[in-house]
Amino acid sequence: MTETLLSARNLAFELYEVLDAEALTRRERFAEHSRETFDAALTTARTIAEKYFAPHNRKGDENEPRYENGEAVLIPEVKPAVDAFLEAGFLNANRDFEAGGMQLPTLLSQACFAHFQAANAGTTAYPFLTMGAANLIESFGTEEQKRLFLQPMIEGRFFGTMALTEPHAGSSLADIRTRAEPAADGSYRLRGNKIFISGGDHPLSENIVHMVLAKLPDAPPGVKGISLFIVPKFLVNADGSLGPRNDVTLAGLFHKMGWRGTTSTALNFGDNGQCVGYLVGKPHQGLACMFQMMNEARIGVGMGAVMLGYAGYLYSLDYARQRPQGRPLDNKDPSTPAVPIIAHADVKRMLLAQKAYVEGAFDLGLYAARLFDDTQTAGTPEARQQAHELLDLLTPIVKSWPSEFCLKANELAIQILGGHGYTREYPVEQYYRDNRLNPIHEGTHGIQSLDLLGRKLAQNGGAGLKQLVRLIAGTCERAHQHPQLDALRQPLEQLLNRLQGVTLGLLGDMATGKVNLALANSALYMKAFGHCVIGWRWLEQAIRAEQGLATASEADHDFYKGKLQAARFFLTWEVPPCHNDLALLEARDDTCPGMQEGWF
Amino acid sequence: MTETLLSARNLAFELYEVLDAEALTRRERFAEHSRETFDAALTTARTIAEKYFAPHNRKGDENEPRYENGEAVLIPEVKPAVDAFLEAGFLNANRDFEAGGMQLPTLLSQACFAHFQAANAGTTAYPFLTMGAANLIESFGTEEQKRLFLQPMIEGRFFGTMALTEPHAGSSLADIRTRAEPAADGSYRLRGNKIFISGGDHPLSENIVHMVLAKLPDAPPGVKGISLFIVPKFLVNADGSLGPRNDVTLAGLFHKMGWRGTTSTALNFGDNGQCVGYLVGKPHQGLACMFQMMNEARIGVGMGAVMLGYAGYLYSLDYARQRPQGRPLDNKDPSTPAVPIIAHADVKRMLLAQKAYVEGAFDLGLYAARLFDDTQTAGTPEARQQAHELLDLLTPIVKSWPSEFCLKANELAIQILGGHGYTREYPVEQYYRDNRLNPIHEGTHGIQSLDLLGRKLAQNGGAGLKQLVRLIAGTCERAHQHPQLDALRQPLEQLLNRLQGVTLGLLGDMATGKVNLALANSALYMKAFGHCVIGWRWLEQAIRAEQGLATASEADHDFYKGKLQAARFFLTWEVPPCHNDLALLEARDDTCPGMQEGWF
Known part of the structure; x- marks a missing residue:
């Protein structure tokens, strides 16, 4: 049977x-697991994804949520799937057994979740957002x-959102205007407008818990004055029962290019001055809290981009195997089949x-999930710290690389299907449209490149970077021992060496105040860095494949x-083309910042 | 006022x-024209495009043609626009004054037409197809x-289509199955099915004239057995009045990713054995005839891709000027605006x-139109022949380069608008969706690369190529005389030199039977060749700009x-990155053809 998800x-x-x-499974937390329990979870995920998620993927696209009487209405297939x-x-795949969870490693829960992301990005977003909240x-x-709030979310009765973006401030959270005034009872009254809130309204759960960024009256300006609040759609009584509707109103729905199955909402908080919120964490520390969620979300977004690329790859592969057309270029005889x-x-x-984009990014996404497990359950505090540092460094790549290159994979899938690929009778054009969101949300491509070059590289004294360089060099060393892999090792090693030099130079510039020019071409830097990481992951895969070949069955061969x-x-x-990016970076090329606004 | 089209x-x-x-205007044919008449035509084009075409661009996308009682129904705004x-x-911009035309050079008619292509790709397709037919x-x-048939088309009473593609044979015209049997009266009876026929049905004209490829009973196999037929929707009496409906039925409409304003139809010819067609040109020579139309169509498609890129560029430029967000990277003070x-x-x-993609491709498209004028009206037969050879060589680039890189421009326009760009409340996502057709229709990207490398380069003993090399070298020579331009000349000259070596090597391989490997990486070749051509056109523009600077007003400066x-x-x-493509070509890299089907 042809596989459609992965x-x-x-x-x-x-x-x-x-x-x-x-x-x-040799770690205490996962001691009750085994390859058998892992595989059972994966099989369940695939079965549910194929049975409940995939079948309405196109229908959800064609019938986007409607705004009716202040509520968002979805097609009926979404709820049974989410249920x-x-x-x-x-x-709760990762939660403790006692909390009703499966206590799975993140590596496995991410692998399970990947099936849903491939099957139906729109419907999958609702539980994804809930997990983050x-x-x-x-x-x-x-x-x-x-x-x-948490307990009903774990039970699947309440769903969640993250409410950051405001109409005048997309990437620039420093400028949000939503205000939170303290009330006598210790809660707060919020007032403000948010846009692009995914899952901001829907009929899938009893309640929706918005995680809202807002500013307290005494907030210092900028990102250091942002606080985090729980703002439920319905107030919750002390006994856990639902109270009256909170003063959060659905102002409207956005109509998107793709990913239409997920409501994208404009929400008004406190139109009537009665919007109740609860402070989470300390005042003015909201962004730091939210970043935990965002970092998880970014890995999830990266995996989502991979899986849309994966689904398109598999579909176009199957089509290319089935579709007869044309003859070999050296055969001019039209009577041959x-x-x-x-x-x-x-x-x-x-x-x-x-295949190179999708399977390279798939490997990286799962590698990141494995690192996340190490941050939680590695044997020593040092090992946990190391995993943390490396994961921090890689997060912008895990998010952005698949968003760019698995989207490119989707373009190629359309091209393989030709005119058919351009019609909505085939799924590949939707994969592209759905995936086009990924370089935009959860921090745009540009934001990721600034995060990488301007923040992550130098973090912890460059500990993450040093680790990464050591790991890549180690992989190159191992590849060097396979004569067949040496031709693959060389381009990676050359890129790594030059990238290190460029990195040191740029960090030096930033340390000496030349911030603007050092960061001007951050997009080029992220491209070269990302390709170095994915090249490394491919070399790792190649080493395993070379080892596997020795004893492989015919299919495995x-x-x-x-x-x-x-x-x-x-x-x-x-x-190899990344050397062009590095050459421009080495030259501190100022073509882009040097372009004057009036010259356009 | 902000410009929106170009x-x-x-x-x-x-x-x-x-x-x-x-x-x-110094050529006899255009002697009655002047810069004033040219500008008047351009102004008229812009006015009509802005007034009648642009306003329903989104509406046409949201309300794609409907199939009702065997006919295609369009939104009402299309007809007044076309009228x-x-x-x-x-x-009839290019036709003789006596035939009711404007007798404009193609350079000018193309420039006029560009306004409509930018304003509304869907509606513009109807007259575009009619002109070709x-x-x-x-x-x-x-x-x-x-x-x-022609006269009513010139009068705008009949519209046209080109009907090539069949369900089992997209790019492979050799395999079409539509048959044409001679009838007693000298006409033919056609039987077959065509798909993806743009403008195959609509209520905009009294009649629709399909230009259909089909095979005669004695046809040799393959492309040498294809003939061309006129198949009208309504038969036409000898006095020019409309007769009964011909046996052509609208089997259905395709639902596309974009370009939704244009009907894409499945047409059945001869379901009842009564489909009357008229042979155009000689038997079995249909493909040669059709190629004239396709070559014009390919230049038109290339310009269409440019103009969607152009519209997106202008929109995102205007947005970027208007939208405040964030601060310079070296300014951490959130209290500054x-x-x-x-x-x-x-x-x-x-x-x-x-800007580089769109204005580079715009220049090339107009350059090609200028060459077309030279094929018709240059002073000597040699000059006309030369123009013909060069245009032939450039046609695959004129079609494919904008289809790839102005589409990429559309991706960037979406990215600049961020979340807004992803919504259908803004026009940029539609530009992308509309433009995504261009690398597919009128010969896919892959077909264009084979046309370039496998056919056009060697045509006429390589005369077109020699001319192009001479022209580029001449431009480099002129740039060399401007010290400011020398840094721009060098990368072009380096690419040109290496490209020539690669070209000779590949042509040599093909001449000695190594066709498959020589053509295996035709996509890389087309990329490098196309960038060389666009790089040349940019260097030409730079020389003019450098000259213009000397005496420029402030705005012109x-x-x-x-x-x-x-x-x-x-x-x-x-x-510079094209050297990577050339290195792979030089090495006759066999990574792609060496990938076995079973290994995917």
């Missing part, structure tokens, strides 16, 4: 050959807040590029050969 | 500074066919890239500085 063989390769998921997800326990309350909420288009070199190029060819594609086609 | 200053620069449109276009004479009958039709986002280096990068900066961006950011 390749189970590739997932097993990642989990058990590359990332050694079984080693996690099946909840019932199978995926909302719940984790936030778990980390920073009071016991009372946990009882009243047409060949499947996968036989054409240019179609192979488009498939191989998709083909699988490993495909891995080696995709690694070759990435490392010899995609990595 | 920059009038840039258009004037192209016409009167770069391409010397006034020189055309205004017809009334102003743009359908009319030209085909004019070139190859009998006098009777011209009287019965936010700056317009155009002040941020990364936003400038995205604007400058759009800014305009020329912008040109120089965009040239710098293209030549120093975009051109």
Whole structure:
């Protein structure tokens, strides 16, 4: 049977050959798990994703949420899907057994979740947002807040959102205007407008818990004056029962290019001065709290981008195998039968590029999830700290690289299907439209590049960077021992060496006040850095494939050969052009900042 | 006032500074024209495009044609727009005065038409297809066919289509199955199914004239057995009046990702065995005839891709000027006011890239139109032949380069608008969706690259290529005389030199039977070749700008500085990475053809 969401063989390769998921079962927290329980969870995820999520993916696109009497109305297929997800326990995949969770490693919960992301980005967003909001309350909420809001979220009765963006301030959170006035009872009264709030209204849960950024009256200006609040759609009584409607109104829905299954809302807080909110964490510390959620969200967004790319890749691969058209270029005899288009070199190029982007990013996303597990459960505090530093550094890449290159994969999938790919009778154009959101939300591409170059590199004295360089060098060293892999090692090593020099130079410039020019070409830097990371992950995959080949069955032999060819594609086609980016960075090229506004 | 379709200053620069449109008025055919008549035509085009085409661009997208009782129903705004276009004479802009035309050079008619392409791709397609079909009958039709079909098309009473694609054969015309049997009266009876026929049905004209490819009973196999037929929706009596409905039925409409204003139809010919067609040109010569239309269509498609890119660029530029957000990177004081986002280096990068793509491709499209004029009206047969050879060579680039890079411009426009750009409340996401068709129709990207490398380069003993190399070298020579331009000349010259070596090597391989490997990476070749051509056009623009600066007014000074900066961006950011493509071509890299189907 053709796989439509992801390749189970590739997932097993990642989990058990590359990332050694079984080693996690030797940690106390996961001691009751085994490869069998992992695989059972994955099978459940795939089954539910195929049965409840995939079938209404197109319908959700064609019937976007409607605004009716102040509420958002969805197609009826969404609720049973989300219910099946909840019932199978995926909302709490990582939570303790005692809290009703599956106590799975994040590596596994992310792998489970990937199936839903591939099947239906729109519907999957509702539980995704809820998980993020719940984790936030778990980390920073009071016991009372946990009882009243977190517990019903864990039970799937309340859903969550993150409400950051305001009409005049998208990326610039420093400038938000939503205000929170203290009330006599210790709660707050909020007033302000938020836009682009995903899942900001829907009929899927009893209540919706908005995690809202706002400013207290005594707030210092800028990001240091932002506080975090719980603002429920319905107030919650002390016994946990629902109270009256809070003063949060759905001002309208946005109509998007894609990802239409998820409501994107404009919310008004406190139109009547009665919007009740509860402070989470300390005053003015809201952004730091929110960043925990955002960092998780960014990894999730990256994986979402991967999975839309993956679904498009698999669809176009299947199409290319089935669709006969044309003949080999050296065969001019029209009486011979047409060949499947996968036989054409240019179609192979488009498939191989998709495979290289999608499977490279898939590996990185799962690697990041594995790192997250290490931050929680690695054997020593040092190991946990190290994982934390490396994950921090990689987060902008985990988010942005798939958003750019798995989107590019979607473009190639459309191209392989030709005129058919351009019609809505086939799914690939929707994958592109859905995926186009990913370089925008949860921190735009530009924001990620500034986060990487202007913040993450120098964090903790550059500890994350040093670790990464050591890891990549180690991989190169191991590849060097396989004569077949040496040609793949070289371009990576050359890129890494030059990237290190560029990095030191730019950090030096920033330290000496030349911030604007050092950061001007952050997009180029992120491109080269990202390709270095993905090139590294491909070399790791290639080493495992080379090892696997020795004892492989026939089917596995083909699988490993495909891995080696995709690694070759990435490392010899995609990595060398990054030297152009580095050359511009070395020259501190000022073409872009030097362009005057009046010259456009 | 903000310009929304294209920059009038840039258009004037192209016409009167770069391409010397006034020189055309010294040719006999255009002797009655002058810069004044040219400008009057352009003003009319802009006025009608703004008044009748642009306002329903979004509405046409949101209300795609409906299938009702065997007919396609459009929104009511389309007809008045097309009527205004017809009334102003743009359908016959190039035709003789005596035939009711404006006798404009193609350079000018293309420039006029560009306004409509920017304003509304969907509505503009109807007259565009009609012009192509009319030209085909004019070139190859009998006098009777011209009287019965061409004349009403010129009068705007009949519209046209080109009906090539069949369900089982998209790019592979060799495999079409539509048959044409000779009838006793000298006409033919057609039977077959066509898909993706743009404008295949609509209520805009009295009749629709389909130009259909089909095979005669004695046809040799493959493309040498294809004939061309006129198949009208309504039969036409000998006196020109409409007869009964022909046996052509609208089987259905396709629902596309974008370009929704244009009906994309499935047409059945001869379901009842009564589909009357008339042979155009000689039997089995249909593809050669159709290629005339396709070559014009490809230049038109390229310009269409440019103009969607242009509209997106202008919109995002205006947005970036208006939208305040964030502060300079070296200003951490949140109490200072936010700056317009155009002040941020990364936003400038995205604007400058759009400008480089869009204005580079705009120049090339108009240059191609100017060449077309030379094929018709240059002073000597040799000059006409030369223009023909060069245009033939450039056609795949004129079609494919904007389809790829002005589409990329559309992606950047969305990114600049952020979350807003992703909503359908703003026009930029539609520009992307509309433009996404262009790398697919009228010969996919892959087909164009094979046309370039496998056919056009060697045509006429490589005469077109030799000419192009001479022209680029001449431009480099002139740039060498401006010290300020030398840094821009160098990357172009380096690329040109290496490209020549690669080209000779690949042509040699093809001549010695190594066709498959020589053509395997045709996509890389087309990328490098296209960038060389656009780099050349940017260097030409830079020379004119440098000359213009000497005596420029203040506004012109800014305009020329912008040109120089965009040239710098293209030549120093975009051109050097092509060496990676050439290195892979030099190595006859077999990563893609070497990927086995079973390895995916």
